[in-house]
Amino acid sequence: MNIPDQKFKVVVIGGSAGSFSVVSRILSQLDPSFSVPIVLCLHRLKHIRSGLVEGLNMKSKIPVVEPYDKDKLRPGIAMLAPSNYHLFVEFDGTVSLSTEEVNNHSRPSIDYAFSSAAFAFREKALGIILTGANRDGAQGIKCIHDKKGFTIVQDPASCEVDTMPRAALKLFTPNQVLKPDEIVQVLNQLKG
Template identity: 40%
Template sequence: MSDPQYDAIVIGSSAGGLRVLLELLAFIPSSYPIPIIIVQHLLDGNDSMLAEFLDEKSAISVKEAADKEPIMKGFAYIAPPGYHLLIEENHSLSLSMDPRVNFSRPSIDVLFDSAAYVYEERCIGIVLTGASGDGSQGLNKIKLNGGLTLVQDPVTAEFSTMPKAAIQATAVDHIMTIDEMGHYLLSIVGGAS
C-alpha cells in the first residue's frame, strides 16, 4: 500500500452502528496505513465489549481508546462508554468527562472537532447510521478545514436521521453505501478496490 495522503479516519455512528461498523471494518486489512478513530454511541454504565467484539471479527486490530495513548497505524480505536474521545496535537488520544454534547458522551462532534483542528486537510470524517444529529457540525468543521467527508447513504442506513443531518450541515464529498465506502477507503491507499 502506498503512503497515504491522510493521517486519520474518524467515524461516528449511533443507532444501528454495530452492524455497519462490522461491515465497514471487514474491508480494512491489518496493514491499513491510516489509523481509524471511532465514536459509537453506547448506553452509560455499559461495560462495553464493543472493541473486543469488533477486534475478533476484523483484520485490523480494534481496541478501546486509552487516555494519552499514541495513535498508531494498523489500529482502530473505539471511545469507551461515558467518555468523550479527543485527538491531541501530539497525535495521542485523550479522554474527557466533560458534559454531554448533543445529549451524548462520547460525542461524535467532540471527536470530529479535535480531528479537524489537528489533522486539517489530512483527515477523513465519516458519518454512519444514527437517530440523532450528533456529528453533523463536526463533519462540517472537517470539511471547512480541508478534510474529506463521507456519509452513509441515508436510504441504506437503519436510522437515517444522523446521515441526513450531516448532509444538511455539510457539502459532503461522497454519499455512499457501506460497500462503496469500504472499496473507496481501500482505493485511497492504493489497495485493491
C-alpha cells in the same frame, strides 16, 4: 467513485443507532495492511457498556483497542472511544479523554471527536458519518469539511436510522455519499 488523492493522518468514523453492524462490516472488509489510524466514536446504550470492543475485534481485520489517555494513534489500529468519555485527537497524534458534560446527550460525543480531528490535522483528516438516531456528529463532520478534509456520509437510503446522515447533509455537501461496501472500497485505496 472519487478516491481522495491526499495522505491522511486519521480516519474518524462516527455512528449511533444501527452503526454496530455497519462498522463491523467495514472493519471486516478492510485490507489487513490498512495503514491509516482509525478512530471509532460510537454511541453506546447506557446499560450495555462492555463487550463492544470484543464484538468488533471478532470481525475486524485490524486490531480494535480502547485507548488510555494520551495513547498515540497508530497506523492500522482502530481506537474505540471508551464508554462514558469524550475522545479528542490532539496535534501530536495522541488522544485525550475527557469526562466533560454530555454533548447532544452523548458521551462520547461524535461532534467532539470529528472537530478535534479537524482542529489537529485539518485537510489530513477523513470523516465518515454513519447511521444514527440523533444529530450528534453533523456539526463536527462539517468542521472536517470546512478545513478541507475529506468527508463521507453514509447513503441515508442504506441506513437503519437516517437522522444523523441527514442532519449532516443539511449542513454541507460531503465529498461522497456512499453505501457501506463503497465506503470500504474508498478506505482500501487510501494512502497512509
